[in-house]
Amino acid sequence: MTMTSTRPTPVAPVAPSRGALRPLGLDEVQIVGGFWGERQVVNAQATIAHIGDRLESEGWLPNFDRAAAGTLPEGRRGREFADSEIYKYLEAMAWEIGRSDDAALERRFREVVARVGAAQEADGYLNTNFGRPGQQPRWSDLEWGHELYCLGHLFQAAVARVRTRPDADDGLVGIARRAADLVCREFGEGAREAICGHAEVEVGLAELGRALGEPRYLAQARLFVDRHGHGLLHDIEWGRSYFQDDVPVRDAEVLRGHAVRANYLSAGAADVAVESDDAELLDALARQWRTTVARRTYLTGGQGSHHQDEAFGADWELPPDRAYSETCAGVGSIMFSWRMLLHSADVRYADLIERTLFNVIATSPSDDGRAFYYANTLHQRVPGTPVDPDSTSPRAGSALRAPWFEVSCCPPNVARTLASLGAYLATADADGIQLHQYAPSRVATTLDDGREIALRVETDYPAAGLVRVVVEDSPDEAWTLSLRVPAWAEGASIEVAGAQSQPVEPGVARVHRAFRRGDVVELRLPLAPRLTEPDARIDAVRGCVAVERGPEVFALESVDLEALGAADVSTVVAVGEPAERDGAVVLPVRALAIESDDWPYDAHADAARGEIAEVRVVPYRAWARRGPSTMRVWIPRG
Amino acid sequence: MTMTSTRPTPVAPVAPSRGALRPLGLDEVQIVGGFWGERQVVNAQATIAHIGDRLESEGWLPNFDRAAAGTLPEGRRGREFADSEIYKYLEAMAWEIGRSDDAALERRFREVVARVGAAQEADGYLNTNFGRPGQQPRWSDLEWGHELYCLGHLFQAAVARVRTRPDADDGLVGIARRAADLVCREFGEGAREAICGHAEVEVGLAELGRALGEPRYLAQARLFVDRHGHGLLHDIEWGRSYFQDDVPVRDAEVLRGHAVRANYLSAGAADVAVESDDAELLDALARQWRTTVARRTYLTGGQGSHHQDEAFGADWELPPDRAYSETCAGVGSIMFSWRMLLHSADVRYADLIERTLFNVIATSPSDDGRAFYYANTLHQRVPGTPVDPDSTSPRAGSALRAPWFEVSCCPPNVARTLASLGAYLATADADGIQLHQYAPSRVATTLDDGREIALRVETDYPAAGLVRVVVEDSPDEAWTLSLRVPAWAEGASIEVAGAQSQPVEPGVARVHRAFRRGDVVELRLPLAPRLTEPDARIDAVRGCVAVERGPEVFALESVDLEALGAADVSTVVAVGEPAERDGAVVLPVRALAIESDDWPYDAHADAARGEIAEVRVVPYRAWARRGPSTMRVWIPRG
Structure with missing residues (x-):
């Protein structure tokens, strides 16, 4: 593994030492307005502070204070992986400081780093949930404990800091280095042969290795990647595919299991493959990406078909109404695709990134930047009920954007992505x-x-x-x-x-x-709205069409059905081509007049049909911004 | 609440004191062969013993021995509701003894009753998971503890025993009576105003009240029914609808939440409504049944559209590939429908019972009666891998029938249903x-x-x-x-x-x-095979047809595609009407020739098509009996 470039690394999340394309950093690319510029402003002015407030009020950041004060495990708050949200918050702040040089944010960043650092143990170990008297021992629950996962996010935060403020004396890089050294000691060759149940440490270690010129971290990342698929984790109800421990990365045909884990692992695998010039592994990843995009990806770019295990389904299993399409899986997909783009210069990767940015990442946050979708359904059958802005929601329980989640990975993931978005242009x-x-x-x-x-x-x-x-x-x-x-x-x-x-x-x-x-x-670029038909094998949307315009997927919302006199989207069929009228996209539809409410398997094919009317369709990302509604992306063809 | 009949109660699971129809018991109706007679023989000769063996080897029955020996909680095995499986096993044995008078089974029954009775505490409390030093206190986790749920099954077992062997001295009825008295003291008017997170005690108490002429038990059942829907249970990620604690039973429009809970509660509600001549409640239940059948029931009669929470979905949300259609929900649906049939004489209830019997209950067990489906998918995309007959499976993780489950409610539920099936004729x-x-x-x-x-x-x-x-x-x-x-x-x-x-x-x-x-x-009855089309609102099967013949739903399995040279069921379309050939049902189909394996939303409508061939379709219940296969009930119309 050698570093072949002597250029200063770019101010960017990913800086491979080789590849077809060289990323440009935030010092080289600035978004100065427009669609993404507006979202960067909201992110800077509202979302990052909102996350910080919630991390305090939920007690997840104070967990570090309690660790330093020796008052854990009593009073520890949040799930086992709560530490990771603080690290993603730090990463978002670091990129935002690099982008806008906000002095108040710099002070807050340093304060949080100090509180995190105070919780680090002498040997470098850092986790508020393990290892103290009354807690489970360190590394005792690799399936679900998320210790290495949390550190992976710490490493990415440190990368953001060292690339944006290489000479800062806040100490984050030192914290990360001590933790990474511990990981190499504990999990290196000849030590504990294990992996984490949630991939992330791979991609974090690889980039930290690049950022600090530390080949040991890259070697450790490679070890973790190579150890996947050998059953080092216990089997679980959903199978070892859940944590990609079923098949070695280089042998797999497609992404499977938990969609965030799968993408994070693939991103880390791409990093180690590039650094070790492993063409076989890169070919395997390219093959998996292609098959995943062809068979296991929603029109929006979203990934993950199961609520239960937040996982990819089988090939062609892409239900719109039970789409999980977790926001974080969208972030992970961009991470994976971006690395493959840098390696290969194949613009199909950039196509998917664009689709995912406009239809997953931009869909998640509310206009005010203080509420989010965790899951991104493509078909909402029942209108949501407004969410209290002070509440904490189950992760995928709401039809409306929610201010915070019991598992709140998505808000800081969106924040770090938007803050660093310039680096992906x-x-x-x-x-x-x-x-x-x-x-x-x-x-x-x-x-x-x-x-x-x-x-x-x-x-x-x-x-x-x-x-x-x-x-x-x-x-x-x-x-x-x-x-x-x-x-x-x-x-x-x-x-x-x-x-x-x-x-x-x-x-x-x-x-x-x-x-x-x-x-x-x-x-x-031609932006006439167009009708899109699905592959015949995607059973769940057979006989349906979707409207797209440029990179945007559109949706039919119940609030736009007044022209039709129809109350919801469940009995509307598309009967023509979309068009633009006064800047809005419209679609000719008819309401089905179905009277029967009896046994539903007796051929209602003769249902009478209403008048044709043109109704507005809106960009999918805009749905539910006008209040509760029902919605569908895939509309039956009448 | 008055008992109006003076007849001896029938030897049957349900004996209302009034209603349009009077059930006939196992002393009045005997199945003497044929489709169900064969299944009763397998149930008697294999399934019941298999269940007994597994309850021993899994340690769930020995939990009672440990309770009696004072060695709990150490070594307690199984989930919190494991006691209930012993009670369903007792119920199955009781009906089978009533049906066939098997002396060996009678000895086993008495042995198990003695072991259960030895674990009962002086005040009537009976549960191996709560109340001892080192265990959670009694009734401290009503959401998930299942204590009352378990007792409901105990009561149903006692009903089976007292109706089949009214003069037996084994003691089961006394055990149940002491437990029921305790429940009335603990949860009666003025005592703890609470319900159990899993309905079942309602239907169990109601029938025990009928069987023993004890109006207090019926009154307690009524209290539990009436308490549902007032938020007495904590809210959970999936909402209080999960345990039907969101809306009072008499106000609800449709079954919702966990499909087994919903049906068990409805059955209990029907019992108390009948006994208290509560026409409003009976109307509400009839309305809910109709809407559930019209909008939330699979072609097979199966119910439950979500894996995650084993729950009904929204109206028209009936994915075939992620159908949960739990076997126990089928049992619960029959329990509910049967009570409504007795009350009203409306044969639509019997229609659904027949559909559920042939397509859910008969689907679950293997031919040898020693393996079962817990969930009953309508579309299997990936062939299963053979299941070790000594293994214990996750509840819904297998594409093939499994010998036992970590949550093994379904096998004894099938056994008790088959053993008492004569009472439903x-x-x-x-x-x-x-x-x-x-x-x-x-x-x-x-x-x-x-x-x-x-x-x-x-x-x-x-x-x-x-x-x-x-x-x-x-x-x-x-x-x-x-x-x-x-x-x-x-x-x-x-x-x-x-x-x-x-x-x-x-x-x-x-x-x-x-x-x-x-x-x-x-x-x-005309038995020509027929094509069935779904209601236009069932999105997941739009453009598809199913084959039915009489009460049987058919399925296309990959093992029958050889004539077509197609490997699996995912690219086959139906192009004509089914027919009978030499006793088999065949369907003309064509294989789609789809070459693309790229972005799947670019209209592959022009895909070339193969030759038409007639391929065999098999009764859905017969699927995967010839080894691993892919399967679909709903076939795209070509």
């Missing part, structure tokens, strides 16, 4: 810059050969399909600007520096040119 | 006899006015549609023989004593006649 290679996600932004970097490039991206995407790239600085020599053309963008075109517009195919549009300052490249 | 009223379920059998009773009637039923049903009723004894005066004509039996006909055949409509065919010995009534 663009990459560089030896020959130029690649734009993967479109947002009003500035992109500036120095290529490996020293050439400096600066771009400004202007767009109202996804409201409008025009992406305008203005060259602000360019070397005299030709270089290549690559623009992702999403898979759905049939009919896209590109116009370079005022020349005639040229059609471009989905994939990558490459402009190789000796750019001059002020040159403009305009990519036009 | 026929009823009487002032004017005659009603036949509800068709099996080779003898039916003999004395009407209220003293007239004696005896019948012999000859049939190969459901293999053949001819039901031949031979009058073996009849008074001279006219009386009415009523024969249920199932809802699916369009085109049925009846022939009375050799007269010309007459068409009869689904519902009830009534023959009022001065029968003579030797008179024969022949009911012909």
Whole structure:
């Protein structure tokens, strides 16, 4: 395992030492407004503080104070993995400080780090739930204890800090280093041959190793990855596939089991495969990604078909009404896909990231940034009841966004993702810059050969399909600007520096040119709403269509059915193509007039039908923002 | 609350003091062979002994020995509700002894009763999991402790015993009486105002009250029923609907929450409503039954759409692949329906009982009676792996029948149902006899006015549609023989004593006649296989058809796809009507040729199709009896 690059690592969550594409960090890419810019503002101004308040009031952060005061286990609050939420909160703050340099946030960050650090034991061990008199011994419940999982999140927080504030003296990096050293001692070669029931330490250790130039951490991450699939964890009701301990990573055909665990593990496996140049493992991960996307992923990009075990189902088992599609699985899927994109430059990975960002990540938080979806159903059959903003909800029990959950992994996961989102927009290679996600932004970097490039991206995407790239600085020599053309963008075109517009195919549009300052490249993505049909094998949505527009999946909500005189979405069928009317997307539908309420298996095929009416459909992420409603993404074709 | 009948109570699980129909007991109805007779033999010769062996080897029955020896809680085995399985086992043995008078079984029964009785405390309390030093206090966990639930099953066992062997000196009735008296003291008016998190004590107390002529038990059952829906139990992740503590029984519109709990509670509520002549409550139960059948019941009669909470879903939420359809919910549904049938004489209740018997109860046990389905999926996507006959399975984790479960409610529930099945075949009223379920059998009773009637039923049903009723004894005066004509039996006909055949409509065919010995009534039920379409609101099976034949639902199994050269059931579509060929039911199908394995939301509607071939479909209950396979009940229409 060798570090081949001598460049400073980017201010980004992932910095492989090799790969087809080089990530650009928050110092090189800034989102300056638009769809994601607005969400970054809400994240900074409301969500991060909301999380901090809840971590205090729920007692999860005070657990660290009690640990330092020696008053645990009495009064410990929260689930066994509650520590991890503090680490994700730290990670979100670190990225946000790096992005906006907020002094108050910096003070809060240091305060929390100090409280965390005070709970660390002399040998580096850090967990408020294990190891003290009256608690279970350390590492005694690897299936469910989440000790290594929590540390993985600590490591990612430390990575965020060292990359955004490499010279800070707050101590977080030292805390992480001491804990990582302990993990290597306890779980290294010849020591305890074990893994954690929830993957995360792999990806955390790998990146900490990269960030600190510490190959031991990468080696330990590799050990953990390689140990999966050998039955080191006890069997459970749902099988060892739940924690991906059923089949070795390099032998698996598809993601399975708990969808967050599966994606976190895959992300960590990608990291160790890249660092050890393990082509076989990378091929296995690419194969698993492809099959998972083809057979086990919702139209929204969401993953996870089971409520019970928060897990992937079998191939083609994608029920819209019992979709779990956990927000955190969306975060994990982006983590996995991003690493594969950097490795391969295959824009299919960026396509899925975009789909997941607009339809899972953007769906979760409320407009005010203080309530969240944990699970993201594609079909809501019963309107929710408003959620008390001071309450704590079961994790997937609400049809409306909830302020906090007994298992509250999702809010800080959204927060850290939004705070670092700039790092997922663009990459560089030896020959130029690649734009993967479109947002009003500035992109500036120095290529490996020293050439400096600066771009400004202007767009109202996804409201409008025009992406305008203005060259602000360019070397005299030709270089290549690559623009992702999403898979759905049939009919896209590109116009370079005022020349005639040229059609471009989905994939990558490459402009190789000796750019001059002020040159403009305009990519036009067609945004007419379109009907989408599912593969015939996805039984749960047979005979249905969905509406999409650009990267956005749309949904039919009961509040938009007034034109039809229909009360809910369960008896409406689509009878035509969607269209745009005054900026809204509409779909012609009819209400089925079904009178029968008897044994329901007697062919009601002759049900009379109502008048055709055009009703509004809204972006899926917008659903339930106008109050309780019923909703469906997949609409029966009439 | 008054007992209005002076007749001896029938040898049957349910003996209301009033109602439209009077149940006939095992002394009045005997199944003498055929479909159910064979299953009763396997139940008697294998299943009951298998259950007894497992209750010993799992340590659940020895828990009572440990309780008597004062060695609890150390070494207690099984879940908190394990006691209940011993009581259902006792109930199954009691009915079987009543049916077949097996001397060895009688010895075993007495042995088990003695061991149970030795664990009863002086004040009547009986539970191996609570109340001792080192255990939780009695009644301290009403949400999950199942103490009253267990006692409800004890009471049903005692009912079975007192009705089959009213003069036995084994002591079970005394054990139950002491426990019931304790329950009345602890939970009566003015005492602890509480309910159990798992309904069952209601139906158990009500019937024990009937069996022993003890109105206090009926009054206590009524209290428990009336207390539901007032939030006496703590809220939980899935809501109080899980234990039907969200809405009072008389106010509810539909069954909801845990499907077994919901049906057991409804059965108990029907009992107390009948005994207190509570027309409002009976109307509410009838309404809930109708809506549940119309909107929340599988084609098989199975109930319960969620794995996670073993619960009903929302209206129309009936996924075939994640169907839970717990075997015990089928038993509970029969308990509820049977009580409503006795009350109302509405044969729709008997229709559902028949459907549930043939497609849930008969599906669960293996041919050898030593393995069972706990959950009954309608779509198996991945073939199961053979289950070790000495293993203990998670409750719903297997695609193949399993010998025992960590939660093993279903095997003894099937056993007690099969052993008492004769009691569900026929009823009487002032004017005659009603036949509800068709099996080779003898039916003999004395009407209220003293007239004696005896019948012999000859049939190969459901293999053949001819039901031949031979009058073996009849008074001279006219009386009415009523024969249920199932809802699916369009085109049925009846022939009375050799007269010309007459068409009869689904519902009830009534023959009022001065029968003579030797008179024969022949009911012909049309058994041509038929295609069934679902209500348009059942999203999960849109565009699909199922094959039915008589009361049997059919399924397509992968092992029958050889003719098609297709490996599994996921890409097969139905392209015609089912037919019978050489005694088998066949369906014309085609295999879809789908090559794509990429993003699955790009309209694969043009997929080429294979040749049409007739493939065999088998009764759903027969699935996975030829080894591991994939299976589906609902087949896409091509």
